[in-house]
Amino acid sequence: MPSPGVAAVDRALTILAAFEDAPEPMTLAELxxxxxxxKSTLLRLMTSLQEFGYLVQFADGRYHLGPxxxxxxxxxxxxxxxHDRVMPLLRQLVADGTESPSYHVRHDxxxxxxxxxxxxxxxxxxxxxxxxxxxxxxxAAGRVILAFDGEKGEAYDEIREGASPCRSASAIRIxxxxxxxxxxxxxxxxxxxxxxxRSRASRATRSRR
Numbered sequence: 001m002p003s004p005g006v007a008a009v010d011r012a013l014t015i016l017a018a019f020e021d022a023p024e025p026m027t028l029a030e031l032x033x034x035x036x037x038x039k040s041t042l043l044r045l046m047t048s049l050q051e052f053g054y055l056v057q058f059a060d061g062r063y064h065l066g067p068x069x070x071x072x073x074x075x076x077x078x079x080x081x082x083h084d085r086v087m088p089l090l091r092q093l094v095a096d097g098t099e100s101p102s103y104h105v106r107h108d109x110x111x112x113x114x115x116x117x118x119x120x121x122x123x124x125x126x127x128x129x130x131x132x133x134x135x136x137x138x139x140a141a142g143r144v145i146l147a148f149d150g151e152k153g154e155a156y157d158e159i160r161e162g163a164s165p166c167r168s169a170s171a172i173r174i175x176x177x178x179x180x181x182x183x184x185x186x187x188x189x190x191x192x193x194x195x196x197x198r199s200r201a202s203r204a205t206r207s208r209r
Contacts, residue, residue, distance in 0.1 A: 012045050025062035090118040102128055104141040112136050
């Protein structure tokens with residue numbers, strides 16, 4: 001379905017999104033395959049992206065993300081205290097014996113985003129990293145998000161009924177001062193922890209004044 005926005009902007013953002021799961025720099029041909037754009041179109045758009053620091057081109061001709069995305073991410077993080085609220089709790093979960101707790105939010109209709117992650121010393125098959133986009137319909141984190149977005153079904157009813165706020169180690173209170181302009185809605189915030197081989201998840205809620 002076509003975007004209602006500006007086509008050139010959509011294409012530029014598609015180029016940047018192509019690097020989400022590409023840890024290594026990419027050639028123009030690789031970017032053309034990933035984005036399904038003509039090389040001539042890519043070159044025009046990437047000239048602007050390079051000018052503003054979103055992309056860099058290495059001496060071997062390959063492309064990768066530039067410093068601007070990192071700078072914007074740092075500005076975003078300074079603009080709210082989510083990191084300071086969440087990370088101490090994740091570290092405490094690890095100290096209490098939880099295996100690699102993480103903090104997820106809904107990204108779009110199909111995916112969830114891992115915002116924070118703390119790895120424990122336990123061996124685990126879970127290789128989730130902060131910044132990873134994962135299927136919304138799989139995993140404990142995705143099920144909790146869907147449950148509190150109103151998904152129907154017995155399994156989701158059980159999650160809603162069992163998520164008494166702030167009664168388990170995996171519940172997080174979001175401070176009332178959390179900036180309203182933050183793009184991570186509190187209703188979708190959760191911590192997922194894996195303990196003794198079982199996944200448990202709890203909805204994060206705003207604390208009452």
